[in-house]
Amino acid sequence: MSGIREVPEGLVAWERISAHSHITGLGLEGLKAKFIGDGMVGQTEAREAAGIITRLIKEGKFAGRAILMAGPPGTGKTAIAVAIAKELGKDVPFVPIAASEVYSAEMKKTEFLTQALRKSIGVRIHEMRKIYEGVVKELSIQKEPHPYNPYMQVPTGAVMKLATKDESKKLTMDQSFAMQIVQQGIETGDIVQIDADGGRITKLGKSRQSIEERKVDLTAVEVIDIPSGPVMKEKEFIYTLTLHQLDVMNSRSGGSIFSLLFSSGGREIDAEVRKEVDNAVREMVQSKKAEIIPGVAFIDECSMLDVESFAFLNRALEQDLCPIIIFAT
Structure with missing residues (x-):
């Protein structure tokens, strides 16, 4: 997930x-x-x-x-x-x-x-990631019958046209992104941010132009100006984790910095896992990708x-x- x-x-x-x-x-x-x-x-x-x-x-x-x-x-x-x-x-x-x-x-x-x-002990991590950001100009979601319930349709993919003030791009997406689009109720006129590396799409709000076209006086969603520049850009993400959170993630198969799962608690962590985490953190600190927060x-x-x-x-x-x-x- x-x-x-x-x-x-x-x-x-x-x-x-x-x-x-x-x-x-x-x-x-x-x-x-x-x-x-x-x-x-x-x-x-x-x-x-x-x-x-x-x-x-x-x-x-x-x-x-x-x-x-x-x-x-x-x-x-x-x-x-x-x-x-x-x-x-x-x-x-x-x-x-x-x-x-x-x-x-x-x-x-x-x-x-x-x-x-x-x-x-916290670790403040700095990372440059590939981000698609803009207003949704066109959106098409492909659906097919559910394998166990043919009367219900499930999304299998999506095609989205994103635009900024200076550029527009048409993006094809897999089922994971299509499910997120449906769950968040994303539609044309919304401003979204897509993290291609992390596999996440986030609805930031509604474009001011869309609100003006609909002549809405009051809205519960945040109104945002359409971003400028290219649709695809490199953006720095800064987030803080603790060494224990990194230990928990790396003690599970397939764990990663971007997939924290709920912990049941009470579980002992192997010393080798902590050693690997410490070495990885030291490498990030030396390469100036992270800093330690005692x-x-x-x-x-x-x-x-x-x-x-x-x-x-x-x-x-x-x-x-x-x-x-x-x-x-």
Whole structure:
């Protein structure tokens, strides 16, 4: 199936993040905390200390990758951790876990921690792709009887004429594209974008000219001007995945960056798969096709971790690919 789907994360993590979704930063002016700012209220001394840490991380002067926060429940430890991630920049992953989850998961402790750390490391990928974009001038969909129900017609292909202000092209499409055209209700006058490499067609909206010809005063679809230039063009796509998402995709046969499938969860990933992913990411970084985004892994109730877990995390902190780990207790 064409398209990109997100790998779903656990409901517990979603609940913990959603409680702090209003936080956009530490609420600082320079290194001085405002009493109310960026969704944060109070705890000015702690926020100012977090601001110093954030500046050190950004400047590459932070000695180590671990932070320990201590305080009673409800004093804002998670909120400050979220704010640190927000201050570090756009698309910085933030993964909160509780130490008790390490023991309740249906996998090894080290595997659970490995997945949590790799969810905290993002990869921003830059890719040039071949795109067809324009307004639909003509559209013809070929249909034939369904093999199991001759009374029902199914699309088998399509012919579409796309046009910009400067050029027009007639494109023939297979059944996969024809199905997407029918599902999205694409018709003449619509402006579409076709990703030839990814096998996807996207309806962007309705052309302004089409709306004016129909003399419609109100419309629920987005009205877009007809694009200029050639119909076929090279366009840069920028998207961010985590190392864990890449692990999941490559652990499945036929997995690719453009076909994220829903994960059932609780599955251990082979070390060889992770090694291949790390090598592929390093090659992309060296060729300037990607950049690493170290995120924040927040481990609450860290006093519940045992010696084995701490030894594993200590070793992980020495690796090249490692997020900022915030321990809270």
